[in-house]
Amino acid sequence: MFPRKLLIPGEEVVLELRPHPVALAAPALAFLVGTGVATWAVAKTDGVVVWVVWAAWLALMLGYVVPKLVAWFTSIFVISTDRVISREGFIAKRSMEIPLEQVNDVRFEQGIFDRLVGAGTLLIQSASTSGTNTFDDIRHPEDVQRTIFHQGELNQQRSVHRAQGAALPDLRGQHRG
Numbered sequence: 001m002f003p004r005k006l007l008i009p010g011e012e013v014v015l016e017l018r019p020h021p022v023a024l025a026a027p028a029l030a031f032l033v034g035t036g037v038a039t040w041a042v043a044k045t046d047g048v049v050v051w052v053v054w055a056a057w058l059a060l061m062l063g064y065v066v067p068k069l070v071a072w073f074t075s076i077f078v079i080s081t082d083r084v085i086s087r088e089g090f091i092a093k094r095s096m097e098i099p100l101e102q103v104n105d106v107r108f109e110q111g112i113f114d115r116l117v118g119a120g121t122l123l124i125q126s127a128s129t130s131g132t133n134t135f136d137d138i139r140h141p142e143d144v145q146r147t148i149f150h151q152g153e154l155n156q157q158r159s160v161h162r163a164q165g166a167a168l169p170d171l172r173g174q175h176r177g
Helices: 019-044 048-076 112-117 141-168
Strands: 011-019 076-080 082-090 094-100 103-109 119-126 134-141
Touching: 011 141, 019 048, 019 103, 019 112, 019 134, 048 082, 076 141, 112 119, 119 141, 134 141
Parallel strands: none
Antiparallel strands: 011 076, 076 082, 082 094, 103 119, 119 134
C-alpha cells in the first residue's frame, strides 16, 4: 500500500496497483524447473556432486527467484490527483514521479498473452529529460491510460480554476464609495 504520508496536502490516491501476477511467471517456472532438475540430479548422483547441485539451486533461488519475488511484493504504481508515482524496493528503494502536467503522451503495449491475462506495458512520455518511462506488468493498461488522461484533464481544470481565482482582485475589507 502506498504510504499516505508521501502525499502532498490536498492530493489523493486515485488508483494503486501492484504489478500483475504474470510478472511472477518466469520466477515460478525457474523455481519449478530448477527444483525438478536438482531433485533428479541428486537422485542420480552422490557425494560432492549433491552439494554442488544444491549450491547451484540455492544460487538460482537467491540470485533470480527471490529478488523477483521481493520486487513484485515491494513494487507499486500509483496515480494520484497530481502525479504518477512508481516505487519499488525493500532495503534499497527506487522511486519515480511524474507530475500530471508534465505528461505528454501515454501509450500501452500488449501481446496476445498479455491481452489474455489483462496485463501490459505502459509507456509514459513526459516533459522531463528522461523522455519515455516504461512500466512493465501493469494490470489493465488501457484503463490505466484512460485514468491518467482523465486525471490530467481534471488537474488542468483545477490549475485553470486556481489561476482564475488568483487573478481576481481581493475586494474583502475594501469600502465602496
